[in-house]
Amino acid sequence: MTRTISKVAKELAINIETVRFYERRGLIDQPPKPELGYRHYPDETVNRIRFIKRAQELGFTLEEIANLLSLNDRPCAQVQELAEYKLSAVMEKIADLKRLESALKALLTQCHSNNDDSHCPIIDSLQP
């Protein structure tokens, strides 16, 4: 059951280089190099990378994920704190984007009621 790096990558549908990158970042351990042959990767590594990928989907950065991994079996309160911080960042970003959405919609509305194609309300709004 020797799982070389390419097996890991295939299993997780990621790039070999990404696995190495996570090793360099200290997110996963690099297994020892045997006297003969290639390194082989335990289940734990695969599970850890799955953890990383799921946490990424929740919007955590690799640095925050390193943090989460080190908190494993640590106070739930600390994990909560990180999640709450992330939630507030997400909510703020949503608010920003909604403002942007409104501004763009308003400008487009102006364009739609404009019948002079050689002159654009959006461009006007950007002028000094």
Next chain:
Amino acid sequence: MTRTISKVAKELAINIETVRFYERRGLIDQPPKPELGYRHYPDETVNRIRFIKRAQELGFTLEEIANLLSLNDRPCAQVQELAEYKLSAVMEKIADLKRLESALKALLTQCHSNNDDSHCPIIDSLQP
């Protein structure tokens, strides 16, 4: 009325380096260097940078802004198209972030009804 680069930067509350960066990117022209002394920047440059900054607030990238600038006095339809594309990107991003928001909120709710601090539902949810 000589406006050197630092005057431009101060007037717009940006960095000198940023002005130079926009020159390198071709977003603004670099004024000719006089035989004696420093370059001086016309009103037009200041206005152009204001345009750039406003367009950035609407979420356009520098590349898109270069596009907008070149469209100045061009068909409104082309500007609209860019704005519509940008609007749809913004809306998609909002939808993504809302999904994320829900997921984080759900996890935090689980944490709040958890009374064992040494064990965290969020961490559990990330495990294989």
Next chain:
DNA sequence: CTTGACTCCGTACATCGGTACGGAGATTAC
């Protein structure tokens, strides 16, 4: 005239999350 502030220019560095490359050695398939 000297000192300090400003400009000019090219280049390198920063972030974030990877991706690409290249050469040497190891392994596997036929």
Next chain:
DNA sequence: GTAATCTCCGTACCGATGTACGGAGTCAAG
């Protein structure tokens, strides 16, 4: 046994938007 594939390792690069640095020239105030 030989060819094709894989691994290992270090390093460089991507895109986006700047920021920082260093040395030489220039200007302005006292």
